[in-house]
Amino acid sequence: MATDYTVYGAAGSGSVPVEAALTLIGAPYRVVEAPTWEGDHQRDRVAPVNPMRQLPALVTPEGETLTESAAILIWLAERYPDARLAPAAGDPLRGRFLRWMCFIPASIYSMYWPRDVPSRLAGDDPEAQAVLLARTAERISDCWAVMERELAPEGRFLLGDTVSVLDLYIAVVSRWRPLRPRFHAVAPRLGAVARRVDALPELAAFWRDRFPFEGDYADARPVPGD
Structure with missing residues (x-):
């Protein structure tokens, strides 16, 4: 059985919050890069794990496939409660x-x-x-x-x-x-x-590699109150 997660994603895409969560959790993962907006040849790379041919998709170490970014993020937060990435069931929040x-x-x-x-x-x-x-x-x-x-x-x-x-x-x-x-x-x-x-x-190294703030995405203003 595989020990790593596999993320079907692309830099700057909807897979980035999933990758960021895995980074904070410390779970090993690899990315199958598939910028689907570039055409059918990229969407076809995702088709085996997501019939919608959309990003992201996550294949777990057990071989289960999850799609839909919110579902993946909620699932990861629940699977790794010690990472404290979501309020637990019963929490007022x-x-x-x-x-x-x-x-x-x-x-x-x-x-x-x-x-x-x-x-x-x-x-x-x-x-x-x-x-x-x-x-x-x-x-x-x-x-x-x-x-x-x-x-x-x-x-x-x-x-x-x-x-x-x-x-x-x-x-x-x-x-x-x-x-x-x-x-x-x-x-x-x-x-x-x-x-x-x-x-x-x-996440400093992660942002630099997967979604750097440069060009159109520049946002150099300081964080208020920090």
Whole structure:
């Protein structure tokens, strides 16, 4: 039986919070790099473990396959409770944790399926594609604003003074377009938490390798209060 996890993912993609969680847990893993937005040849690499041909997918050491980023993150947090990456069942914060872990993929992450390949919904009309990109960007910003209003951080991070997989999730998804400046404008409290996740010493090498802050993703402002 294999002893390592296998992550089907790509730098800068939805596999990054999964990889970050495994890094914090200290579980060995390898990545099958498959940037699916580059075309069918990459999506076909994922097809054997995910019929949707989407990232991420996780193959456990026991040979079980998990898909859907939120499900993988919740599962990892439950499998490794000593890592304290999520409130346990019965914890007063558990409901809040599950609500927002589901909100991110349902309301925000889902917008990137048409954004990655606008012709999926807008056809080959450049004007229609531009409208789709603009409206999905507005939807993403509106959803971050809802989360900002409804979720007050409980400490340095969203659920207390210990980082959770929810923090990892927002830190990665908020880096995608319409990019961090827009995110900080509509969700400054969430933005402060995201910067604290960016600054975790135990993830410094990981961020540099898997999602460096450079070019369009630059976010050099200091962490408020730290």
